[in-house]
Each structure stands twice: as structure tokens, then as C-alpha cells.
Amino acid sequence: MTGGCTRRKDHSLVIPLLGARERTVATVGLSGHGKTVFLASLFWDSFFALSESFHHERDPFTVRAVSPRADDVFYGHAQRLHELGVPPANPRTRPDPAVLEFSGVPCAEKRWWRTRGTVRLAFYDIAGEVFASDALTREYAPYLAQADDIVFLFDPTQPDFSALTAARLVDRVHRVGRTGRANIQIVLAKMDELREQDEWAEMVNEFWPDNPPFPELLPEYFLQMEALSRTLRLWWLDPKRNAQALIANLPKETRFCAVSSLGHRPQPDATGRMMLTQPPKPFRVRDPLFWIFRAAGVM
Amino acid sequence: MPSLSLSQHLFSSVTQGLFKERGRGFQTVACTPELRDTADLTALEEASFFAVSPERRQGGDLPVKELFYRLPSGRFAVGRMDDARIDSLGRDGNYCAHQLVVSAEHLEAIGWQPFALLDAAPWCGVADDLTPRLLEPCSLSSATVADPASASAASSMKLDQQLLGRVAAALSEADGRTVLIVGNEARTRSVIRALFAVLPSRERREITFCTHFFEGNPYRSLFKVASVATRGEAPAAGDTDAYRVVDHERVGTPPALPYGIWIEDALKGGRWIEVSAVHGILDRFRQGQPVPEADFPPPAPAWAAALQYCEPDAFARALLGRPLLLAGVLDHLPKREALAERLLRQYAPPELCGPDGTIAVTALRAAAKPKHWMGWLKRHREEPLLGPYLEELEPAWKKLAANLPWPRRS
Numbered sequence: 001m002t003g004g005c006t007r008r009k010d011h012s013l014v015i016p017l018l019g020a021r022e023r024t025v026a027t028v029g030l031s032g033h034g035k036t037v038f039l040a041s042l043f044w045d046s047f048f049a050l051s052e053s054f055h056h057e058r059d060p061f062t063v064r065a066v067s068p069r070a071d072d073v074f075y076g077h078a079q080r081l082h083e084l085g086v087p088p089a090n091p092r093t094r095p096d097p098a099v100l101e102f103s104g105v106p107c108a109e110k111r112w113w114r115t116r117g118t119v120r121l122a123f124y125d126i127a128g129e130v131f132a133s134d135a136l137t138r139e140y141a142p143y144l145a146q147a148d149d150i151v152f153l154f155d156p157t158q159p160d161f162s163a164l165t166a167a168r169l170v171d172r173v174h175r176v177g178r179t180g181r182a183n184i185q186i187v188l189a190k191m192d193e194l195r196e197q198d199e200w201a202e203m204v205n206e207f208w209p210d211n212p213p214f215p216e217l218l219p220e221y222f223l224q225m226e227a228l229s230r231t232l233r234l235w236w237l238d239p240k241r242n243a244q245a246l247i248a249n250l251p252k253e254t255r256f257c258a259v260s261s262l263g264h265r266p267q268p269d270a271t272g273r274m275m276l277t278q279p280p281k282p283f284r285v286r287d288p289l290f291w292i293f294r295a296a297g298v299m
Numbered sequence: 300m301p302s303l304s305l306s307q308h309l310f311s312s313v314t315q316g317l318f319k320e321r322g323r324g325f326q327t328v329a330c331t332p333e334l335r336d337t338a339d340l341t342a343l344e345e346a347s348f349f350a351v352s353p354e355r356r357q358g359g360d361l362p363v364k365e366l367f368y369r370l371p372s373g374r375f376a377v378g379r380m381d382d383a384r385i386d387s388l389g390r391d392g393n394y395c396a397h398q399l400v401v402s403a404e405h406l407e408a409i410g411w412q413p414f415a416l417l418d419a420a421p422w423c424g425v426a427d428d429l430t431p432r433l434l435e436p437c438s439l440s441s442a443t444v445a446d447p448a449s450a451s452a453a454s455s456m457k458l459d460q461q462l463l464g465r466v467a468a469a470l471s472e473a474d475g476r477t478v479l480i481v482g483n484e485a486r487t488r489s490v491i492r493a494l495f496a497v498l499p500s501r502e503r504r505e506i507t508f509c510t511h512f513f514e515g516n517p518y519r520s521l522f523k524v525a526s527v528a529t530r531g532e533a534p535a536a537g538d539t540d541a542y543r544v545v546d547h548e549r550v551g552t553p554p555a556l557p558y559g560i561w562i563e564d565a566l567k568g569g570r571w572i573e574v575s576a577v578h579g580i581l582d583r584f585r586q587g588q589p590v591p592e593a594d595f596p597p598p599a600p601a602w603a604a605a606l607q608y609c610e611p612d613a614f615a616r617a618l619l620g621r622p623l624l625l626a627g628v629l630d631h632l633p634k635r636e637a638l639a640e641r642l643l644r645q646y647a648p649p650e651l652c653g654p655d656g657t658i659a660v661t662a663l664r665a666a667a668k669p670k671h672w673m674g675w676l677k678r679h680r681e682e683p684l685l686g687p688y689l690e691e692l693e694p695a696w697k698k699l700a701a702n703l704p705w706p707r708r709s
Contacts, residue, residue, distance in 0.1 A: 031312075031324030032388045068535055076353040088356070088392030089312060092325040093348045094517045096535075129324025139345075160322055266389070274389030 022120045023296055024097070024146050026182075028173050029153035030160055031128030034189040034261055036087045038153055039098075039125055040077035041261035041282040042289055045212070046102065047078065050286060053212035054106055059116040061104035066120060070098035073125065084276040086266055090127040094140050097122035105298045106215035108222055117298030131169055137176045144177025149292045155189045156198075163236070163243030170246060183295045184254040185288050188232065191260040192283065203231055204258055210283040218299070225257070225287050232256035257287040303408070304436040305416075306331035306400040308340070308376075309423055310347035312386040312393045317431045323387065329434045331400075338371040339400065346521060347396035349380040350514045352532055356391065362484055362528070364511035367413040368521040374402050375507075377413045379422045397423040399437055411503050414492045463490050464566035465545050467498065468559035469552075470506070470524065473543045477519050480526045481533055482547025484510055487526040494524070497566065499578040501585055557604035564601060577602045584613035598627030607638055615641050622652050622659035629662040639667035643675040648682040660684060 027035040046063040054061035065071040077087040103118040124147070130140035137144070144150070150173065154166055166186075174180075188194075194201040195208060207228075213221040233256050236243045263281030266274040293299035309329040316326035327344055334340045349364050364380040378398030386393040399420055401413075409415050419439055462482075469478045480487045488510050495503055505523060509515060512525035516534040519525070519541060527533045534542065545551055554560050565574050576596045583590050584606075595617075596602060606614045615638065618625040625642075629635050642651055643663065652659035664672055680689055 031322060072353060079353070086390055089325075089386050089388070089390040091348055091350045091392065091394070091514075092344075093350070093514065127325055129321060129326055132321040132324070132326075268389050271385070272389055273385050273391065 021118065021296060021298065022122070023148040023292060024122045024124070024143060025149045025151065025292060026124045026141070026144055026147040026177075027126075027151045027153060028131060028141075028144075028169065029128050029155075030131065030158070030165065030169065033128060033153050033155040033158055033161070035128065035153050036073075036077065036090055036125055037261045038151075038187070038189065038259065038285060039073065039123055040081055040087050041259075041280060041285045043074040043100070044078050044081055044280055045282045045285050046100075046289070049212035049282075053214050054104065056104060056106070056116065056215075059104045061102070061106070061116075063100055063102050066099040066101050067097060067122075069096040070100055070123075073098040073123070074100060081262075081276070081280050084279070086262075086274045086276065090125060092127045092130060092140070094142075095124055095126050097124055097143070099123070102293075102298075105293055106218060108218035108294075108299055110219070117293075117296075119293065119296045119298045121292065131172060134172060134176050137172055141173075141177070144173055147177065147182050149183045149185065149295060150177075151185045151187055151288050153187045153189055157190045157193055163241045163246055167243065167246035167249070170250070174249075183291070184250055185257060185291055186232070186236070186250070186254060187257040187259055187288055189259055189261060190265075191258050192263055193260075193265055201258070203228075204283075208283065209281065210263075212286070222290070222294075225255075225290065228258060228284075228287070229256040232258055255288075255291045257284065257291070259283060259285045259287065261285055303401070303405050303416075303439040305405070305420075305439065306334050307434045307437050308334060308343040308347075308378075308396075308398045308400070309429070309434065310344060310396040310398075311383055311429055313429055313431070314387045315431055317433075328429050329432045331434050331436050334400070339374065339376075342370050343376055343398050343400075346376065346378070346518060347380065347398070348515070348518065349382070349394040349396060349511075351382065351392075352513055355528070362511045364509065365417050365488070366507075366509040366522070368507040368509075370400065374400050375406060375413070376400055377416045377420075379417060379420075380511075381424060383424070395424055395427075395429070411500070412495055413508075414495060458489060458493050459486055459547075460569050461567050462486070462545070462547060463493050463497070464563040465551065466490050466524070467494060467566055468554040468563035469543045469545050470494070470498075470502070471559045471562060472554055472556055473523070476541055476543045477522055478524045478545060479512070479533060479542035480524065480545045480547070481530055482528070484526050484528050486547065491524055491526070497571075497574055497578070499581040499585075501582075557601070557608040561601035561605035572596070573599075573602060577605065580606065580617075581609055584610040584617070590617050592621050592624055595624060598624070598631045600631040600633050603628045603632050604634070607632065611638075611641065614638075615645070618642070619646060619650055620653045620656075622656035625652070625656075625659045626662035629666040632666075635666040636668055636671075639663055640671045643667055643671050648679050648684045652684060654684075656684060660688070664688065 027039060029035045043063065051061050065074050080087055099120055099122045101118065101120045105117045105119065107115055107117065124143045126141055130136045152170060154161055191201065191204050195204040207224065233247065236247050236256070260283035262276060263283055264277065266276050269275045290299060307330060308327065310325065311328050312325045313328055314323050316328050317330060318327065327340070330340065346366065346368060351361055355361065361382040365378070367375060367377045370376050376398045378396060380394055380396040383393040383395040385391055399416065401416065420437060466478060466480060480490070491508050491510065494506055507522050508524040509522045510526050512527050513532045515525060554563050573596045576594060580590050580594060618628060629639060632638060648660065676685055676688055679685055
């Protein structure tokens with residue numbers, strides 16, 4: 001672990017005064033890199049882990065599906081995870097927004113601890129193959145132009161992952177969506193597999209297994225997120241990954257995260273269908289959500 | 300009937316598709332070379348969409364989606380999509396879409412029956428070869444493509460006549476909207492199929508359809524008729540204004556126009572001969588062909604109103620010189636003044652009523668407004684056929700003059 005969680009002036013704790021309370025979140029990634037599972041896991045974590053750790057008698061933390069699409073995507077997929085299945089592949093179509101409302105969100109800043117915020121996030125999840133060309137991206141993902149937050153998800157265990165494909169995807173989304181004002185997050189998935197294999201991912205072991213933060217520990221949690229983000233940026237900047245150009249092109253405020261949506265690798269059953277061997281144990285899937293909460297000014 | 304040679308398109312989620320730069324995922328797996336780099340290929344890819352609700356997937360109720368729509372080139376696509384179980388990553392939700400491209404000429408050759416193609420074509424499925432490749436056109440011999448294109452054929456189908464009537468009426472009054480049928484999709488499919496047997500040629504040629512429209516709202520413009528299994532699978536409430544909804548289980552908006560009123564009633568009542576006859580007449584009207592008097596069904600108010608509504612000029616011309624038919628129609632038509640006015644304004648007595656058309660003249664006199672009748676009498680006062688009625692002219696004129704609001708002399 002290189003980042004350390006030392007107490008020093010942390011700009012990530014400054015709450016934007018004019019943050020929007022309704023935000024559009026686009027998840028972007030190549031086919032099979034785990035966008036849908038990430039969103040399912042994010043909901044799972046909020047519904048189970050955060051609602052417990054953020055519990056407050058007067059103003060409890062809740063997450064609820066506001067749009068019909070959210071009901072399908074989030075509750076439907078959570079149900080599948082509960083039954084140890086994995087969410088189905090997204091068909092290639094223009095998705096409706098799946099809107100979640102988070103309320104009772106605690107604030108990380110000590111002087112605002114008494115206040116709890118509410119935010120609505122419209123998530124767009126789409127089949128990854130639409131990001132294969134500008135024309136398809138423009139056709140199927142017009143919401144990119146309105147996105148407040150863009151979460152790029154990369155699975156380094158996939159054979160098509162490389163700095164080049166990642167940079168190409170980021171450039172394409174920026175070019176097609178003109179996403180100059182959006183908050184960018186670069187998220188690495190499958191930490192459950194990588195932490196054992198990759199020397200750089202050893203840092204993840206410091207935080208493994210995952211523990212949901214309590215409101216009073218949020219400042220410390222944000223420091224961890226900051227530290228992880230810095231370390232991951234350094235990972236991308238490692239010359240052997242050839243990702244200098246990608247990182248140089250990203251806005252300075254870009255956040256980096258490392259997550260494991262399920263906590264373990266699903267195994268094929270007798271029919272070849274991937275199944276979980278135990279209930280999901282997500283690892284830090286809330287980090288991208290917390291960065292969005294920060295940008296929205298509710299955490 | 301010629302044999303058919305149809306371009307093909309195959310779409311699924313694969314590790315590598317026909318176009319290598321696209322990587323993994325849903326994409327074109329194979330197609331006929333002539334489709335490459337065409338707008339039709341883009342449209343075929345876009346329409347290759349298949350989704351199943353979580354409830355149905357969990358219950359193992361996986362539908363087959365059949366669709367028929369127009370391509371940018373003016374040709375048509377007829378296709379079949381079904382669940383292909385898991386993709387290369389072991390996830391549910393994979394599907395296989397196989398579509399054929401058919402020209403209007405080919406459709407004419409098979410009586411404009413896309414369901415005949417859906418029945419006859421060797422559709423690909425999950426068990427078939429999904430290696431990326433160029434495909435030969437699909438050859439179908441004419442003998443394999445059946446042609447059940449008539450209302451009498453529809454009568455032999457096991458049909459929900461009530462639903463067929465409601466759908467046909469809704470389609471005639473959809474006003475550019477897609478008719479969304481809510482209810483059992485297999486039952487709906489048989490109704491859509493019957494539409495191709497019962498409707499007139501022009502209306503039949505305008506039908507495009509999708510038999511499983513779950514999450515299909517973005518593709519609405521492709522289809523005139525679409526089917527969903529439940530209200531829950533229908534587009535969200537905000538989008539339903541774009542549809543004319545026909546629910547199997549609920550009474551909807553009744554038809555308001557003469558054709559819709561007639562077709563709903565006739566199909567509900569199973570009056571196949573009348574439907575066939577009236578639509579045959581409409582077809583010939585539109586092709587400018589004559590219709591023998593014997594081909595008209597016995598006068599009835601509803602079909603006459605429907606013909607007058609759909610093709611007023613041709614219908615009026617078809618009545619010329621046929622006093623019995625003219626009198627019968629005028630006696631039964633609910634709003635007969637319009638037809639009488641049209642006839643009296645345009646035609647002279649011999650042409651309109653024939654040489655011995657007293658019965659027709661009597662019917663016209665009863666149907667027309669007095670000013671139109673008397674105007675016609677005045678214009679044609681030399682005609683012997685009108686002789687018995689000329690005596691009425693003067694008193695009637697005087698009465699009319701007396702009632703005019705010009706100033707009287709004291």
C-alpha cells in the first residue's frame with residue numbers, strides 16, 4: 001500500500017455548493033467487462049450493506065427504484081444474484097434510464113453530520129458492443145451528451161483489455177458525447193481475481209474483505225478512496241502499460257477505482273451457464289457511487 | 300409462381316462476428332454479400348433486438364419473435380428471433396436473429412403473405428452454425444410457400460373473430476399510430492396472420508408487424524401492428540399515446556368511421572363472404588377495373604357506407620346505370636344525402652338511372668335534399684324519365700320563392 005491514509009488537507013472533502021441533485025450516470029465499457037453486474041452489485045451493496053451501516057433512526061438511508069426500468073434492472077438483477085445467477089446480457093438497444101433514488105445519504109463533513117441528503121441517479125446501461133464504433137455509439141448512446149458522470153469499467157482479465165483499447169474507448173465516448181463537463185471515473189473490475197495475481201493489486205489486500213463505512217468513518221473512507229485513486233493512476237501510468245496518452249488526455253479530476261462486483265469468480269454449471277458459488281460479497285463497488293454523491297453535493 | 304432467392308442476415312452474440320473490428324457481443328454473424336455496406340444492413344442490425352421480461356425468463360416462457368417491416372431500399376425484411384440461451388460468457392439473454400430480405404415483386408408472387416415465408420423458410424437457431432461467414436441467398440421453391448390469401452381462407456382458420464374485428468377496425472383508424480395488441484401473443488399472431496387474408500390489397504401491403512414487442516418502443520416506427528403479452532410488457536404510460544391499444548380482455552375505443560364500424564361488425568359476425576366481396580370491390584375500384592353488378596353483396600347499410608367512405612368517386616361511378624343497385628344502396632345508406640348530391644351534381648338521368656330507371660329516380664328524390672333534387676330537375680327538364688316529376692317543379696319553386704327573405708312590396 002503506497003497511498004496511506006494520513007490526515008492531511010483533503011480537497012475531496014470539499015462539498016460543491018451547486019451540485020445537482022438529479023444526475024445522469026452512464027456506464028461505459030466493452031462487451032463482457034461487467035457493467036451490468038457492477039450496477040446490480042452496486043444496488044445490492046446499497047440495499048444490504050449501506051442501509052445497515054448508514055442506519056439512522058430519524059432519517060434512514062434508503063434506495064428505491066423510481067422508474068420501471070430501474071425496477072427491472074436493479075430489483076430484477078438483485079433477485080438473480082440472490083438466486084446465485086448472474087444478470088443476463090444486455091440486448092443491443094437504446095436503453096431507458098433506470099432511476100434510483102438514494103435518500104438519507106450521510107455527509108462526510110463533520111459539521112454537516114446532522115443533515116442527510118437525497119439524490120436521484122438515472123443510470124444508463126447498454127450492451128458494450130455499441131461502443132465498437134462512433135456511429136453505433138452515436139446511435140445507441142445519445143445520453144452520453146447529457147451525462148453528469150461517466151463510469152468507464154474495464155476488466156483487466158478480459159483478453160480484449162489493453163491500454164490501447166481503453167484509450168480508444170475513452171476517446172470515442174469523449175468524441176461522440178462531447179463529454180467535457182462530465183465527471184469521469186475509471187474503474188477496474190475483477191479485483192477478487194487480480195489481487196492474488198498481480199503485484200500491483202496487492203494494495204487491494206489491505207482493504208480486503210470489504211467493510212461498509214459508518215457515517216462517522218466517512219472522512220477516513222474518502223481518504224482511502226483518494227489514496228486508491230492516486231495509486232491506480234500510477235498503475236495506469238506505468239510505462240509497461242503504455243497508457244500515458246490515455247491518462248494525459250483525461251481531466252485532472254478523473255477518479256480511479258478498483259472494485260469486485262461479486263467478490264468471487266462465477267463458475268459454469270453443467271449447461272455452461274455462469275452461476276455464483278456463494279452470495280455476492282461486493283468489494284468497494286460503492287466507491288464510484290460515493291464519488292458521484294460527492295459531485296452531487298450530498299455526501 | 301417463381302422460386303424465391305432471398306438475401307439473408309444472421310445476428311447473435313458471438314466472440315467474433317463478420318466484421319472483425321467489432322470484437323465480442325451482439326453483431327452480424329453472417330450475411331449475403333449484397334447486403335454489405337448498405338443501409339439495409341444497418342436497418343437489419345438495428346431491428347435485430349430481442350428481449351424477454353425477467354418474469355417470463357424465470358418461468359421458462361421464452362417467446363419467438365416474428366417480424367415484418369420495410370427496409371430503407373424499399374424491400375422488406377421478414378425475420379424470426381428466438382432465445383439462444385447463453386452467450387460466450389455464460390450469461391443468459393443471448394438470442395439469434397435470422398432475417399430474409401424480400402422484394403415487393405416476390406411478395407406479390409406469393410400473394411403478399413409474409414407468414415407463408417415465415418412458415419416455409421429454414422430459420423436458423425442456436426443449434427445452427429454461428430461462425431462468421433458470407434451466406435448464399437436463401438432459395439425457396441414456390442411449392443413450399445403456401446398462399447392462403449383470401450377471406451374464405453381466414454374462415455377456415457381457428458380465429459378469435461371478435462379480436463380480429465377489433466384489430467382490423469383499430470388499424471383502419473390508427474391514424475399513423477401503431478396498433479398495440481395486448482394479450483396472449485400466440486392468439487394475437489393468428490389474428491395478425493388473418494389480417495393478411497381478410498384486408499383489401501392496399502391495406503394488406505401497408506401492414507408491418509412484430510409479434511413480440513417487449514421493450515420495442517424505440518422500434519415503433521417500423522411496425523403498424525405490434526403485440527405484447529401483458530400490460531406490464533407494454534411501453535410505459537407516457538408512450539402509449541403513440542399507440543392505438545387493443546386489449547384482448549378490455550373493451551377499448553369503438554370505431555368511429557364507417558369502414559371501421561363495418562369491418563368490425565362483419566368480422567365479429569364471421570360474414571366472410573361479405574368481407575371478401577366488399578374488399579374485392581375496393582381492390583377493383585382502386586385498380587380502375589369495372590365491377591359487375593352481380594359482385595355486389597345484397598344492399599346493406601354498413602358495407603355501402605364503408606365503400607362510400609373509402610372510395611366515394613369510384614363507388615358513385617359503380618352505381619351508374621344500375622337502377623336496382625342504386626335504389627337499394629340509397630334506401631339503406633344512413634347518410635345518403637351526400638351520395639345523392641354527388642350523383643345529381645355530376646350525372647344526367649339516362650347515365651345515372653339507365654333507360655328504365657324510375658325506381659332509381661324515386662330513390663334519388665327520396666334521398667336528395669330538395670334544392671339538389673330541384674336543381675337536377677331543372678337542368679334536365681327535357682329528359683322523358685323526369686316527366687312525371689316536372690309537375691312538382693313549379694309549385695315547389697313558387698313555395699321556395701315565397702319563403703325567400705327578400706322584401707315584399709306592400
